Amino acid sequence: xxxxxxxxxxxxxxxxxxxxxxxxxxxxxxxxxxxxxxxxxxxxxxxxxxxxxxxxxxxxxxxxxxxxxxxxxxxxxxxxxxxxxxxxxxxxxxxxxxxxxxxxxxxxxxxxxxxxxxxxxxxxxxxxxxxxxxxxxxxxxxxxxxxxxxxxxxxxxxxxxxxxxxxxxxxxxx
Numbered sequence: 001x002x003x004x005x006x007x008x009x010x011x012x013x014x015x016x017x018x019x020x021x022x023x024x025x026x027x028x029x030x031x032x033x034x035x036x037x038x039x040x041x042x043x044x045x046x047x048x049x050x051x052x053x054x055x056x057x058x059x060x061x062x063x064x065x066x067x068x069x070x071x072x073x074x075x076x077x078x079x080x081x082x083x084x085x086x087x088x089x090x091x092x093x094x095x096x097x098x099x100x101x102x103x104x105x106x107x108x109x110x111x112x113x114x115x116x117x118x119x120x121x122x123x124x125x126x127x128x129x130x131x132x133x134x135x136x137x138x139x140x141x142x143x144x145x146x147x148x149x150x151x152x153x154x155x156x157x158x159x160x161x162x163x164x165x166x167x168x169x170x171x172x173x174x
Contacts, residue, residue, distance in 0.1 A: 077101050079112045118164040125160045132158055 080096040095109045121128070136154055140147055 013032050075100060079109060081109070103151070120161065121163045129160050132160075 077098045077100045079098075079101070082094050082096070084092045084094075086092050091167075093110050093114065095106050095113070097103075097106070097109070133155065136151055140151060
């Protein structure tokens with residue numbers, strides 16, 4: 001009985017099937033894994049290539065738009081010039097500029113503004129008032145009674161008809 005059982009498990013065709021199937025299944029699994037890895041690597045390379053292509057295209061566009069020359073040009077920038085009366089009845093003059101204007105030009109700007117002819121603003125009153133009101137409204141912290149009174153007082157103090165304007169001042173810069 002024992003000999004028959006041993007012959008049945010090792011003497012038929014099914015014994016070789018397991019060995020062949022195991023070998024073929026392992027090889028197939030390895031090839032599928034390698035194929036998936038290669039596909040992912042190809043996709044990554046294509047994405048990197050597309051990114052680098054777009055970056056190069058952007059760089060070329062920016063380079064075409066930029067001038068590689070150093071030209072002398074006039075720069076226009078907003079400036080706030082203030083004259084205040086101090087406690088000794090003297091007039092203090094100060095100027096507030098944007099970062100475009102070097103700080104060395106402050107004295108020259110103050111002298112230039114002192115020599116300018118000033119006139120009341122004619123054009124743009126509505127846009128200045130709209131911008132001012134928008135800034136005041138955006139600075140509201142809460143809807144308390146105090147904040148409302150402060151904002152009303154700020155708007156009441158602001159008088160667009162008292163704004164004086166002048167032509168530009170030249171500030172020479174090396």
